[in-house]
Amino acid sequence: MTNPILATHGITKTFGALKACDKVSIELRPGEIHAVIGPNGAGKSTLIKQICGNLTPDAGRIELLGRDVTGLSTQARAGAGLARTFQVSALAMEDTALQNVTLGALGARGGAFSMFRSALNNSALRSTAMDALGRVGLADQAATRTAELSHGQRRQLEIAVALTLKPKAFIMDEPMAGMGAEGSKRMTGFLDRLREQAPILLVEHDMDAVFALADRLSVLVYGKIIATGTVAEIRANAQVRHAYLGGDA
Numbered sequence: 650m651t652n653p654i655l656a657t658h659g660i661t662k663t664f665g666a667l668k669a670c671d672k673v674s675i676e677l678r679p680g681e682i683h684a685v686i687g688p689n690g691a692g693k694s695t696l697i698k699q700i701c702g703n704l705t706p707d708a709g710r711i712e713l714l715g716r717d718v719t720g721l722s723t724q725a726r727a728g729a730g731l732a733r734t735f736q737v738s739a740l741a742m743e744d745t746a747l748q749n750v751t752l753g754a755l756g757a758r759g760g761a762f763s764m765f766r767s768a769l770n771n772s773a774l775r776s777t778a779m780d781a782l783g784r785v786g787l788a789d790q791a792a793t794r795t796a797e798l799s800h801g802q803r804r805q806l807e808i809a810v811a812l813t814l815k816p817k818a819f820i821m822d823e824p825m826a827g828m829g830a831e832g833s834k835r836m837t838g839f840l841d842r843l844r845e846q847a848p849i850l851l852v853e854h855d856m857d858a859v860f861a862l863a864d865r866l867s868v869l870v871y872g873k874i875i876a877t878g879t880v881a882e883i884r885a886n887a888q889v890r891h892a893y894l895g896g897d898a
């Protein structure tokens with residue numbers, strides 16, 4: 650089997666007496682969307698925070714492209730290719746779409762933030778940024794102020810910023826949150842195409858989106874993965890139906 654792009658090996662995190670993550674092992678393979686689902690408080694955010702470096706596991710390790718990144722900072726992990734999106738929007742609303750992505754590309758090149766205005770005229774950065782905008786379908790909006798973009802377009806713009814870092818894996822935290830039915834449908838189509846750029850570890854409560862997108866799902870309940878499998882396997886899993894999806898799922 651192909652080597653995973655990202656893997657956790659038995660990561661565990663306790664808060665006092667609570668095991669929020671209990672020996673969680675999960676793999677993200679090339680080209681796949683792997684969804685992590687589970688009831689509120691199951692430990693999904695705790696898992697993502699450990700993968701991205703916002704929380705240190707008590708035990709276990711995290712590997713990106715076979716390299717142990719457990720001890721690395723969030724920035725070092727981002728530099729190594731881990732792109733987390735939708736946690737907090739870092740977009741500058743008064744800047745254009747192109748300016749926002751150019752600043753992202755500047756970050757990718759390790760430039761000092763104070764130099765950023767002159768970077769907006771740097772043609773290499775500009776072409777990297779235009780390429781990223783094109784890849785998320787926002788080339789026509791390059792000169793549009795970010796504040797004028799729709800909610801869904803801003804999410805696409807955040808992904809364009811992430812693309813300038815040449816991500817090896819996307820970690821997405823509820824990309825459908827705050828979207829209406831139409832927006833969710835558009836976003837689903839968008840993420841379906843995005844997996845060609847890098848595989849996606851997806852935490853999402855919108856089950857229609859999850860079932861439409863996920864190649865594999867892992868079900869987290871009380872900090873433990875109770876099942877990993879395809880949509881069909883998970884739907885048919887009696888333990889999952891009992892613990893999470895409800896008898897009729």
Ligand SMILES: Nc1ncnc2c1ncn2[C@@H]1O[C@H](COP(=O)(O)OP(=O)(O)OP(=O)(O)O)[C@@H](O)[C@H]1O
Pocket residue numbers: 664667669687688689690691692693694695696
């Ligand atoms: N910093 C913390 N200190 C203490 N307990 C915490 C902390 N962070 C999370 N928890 C607890 O750990 C458990 C898992 O929380 P977590 O936020 O990871 O769940 P979740 O699956 O992401 O939930 P949701 O779907 O509601 O976002 C919960 O019981 C939560 O109250």
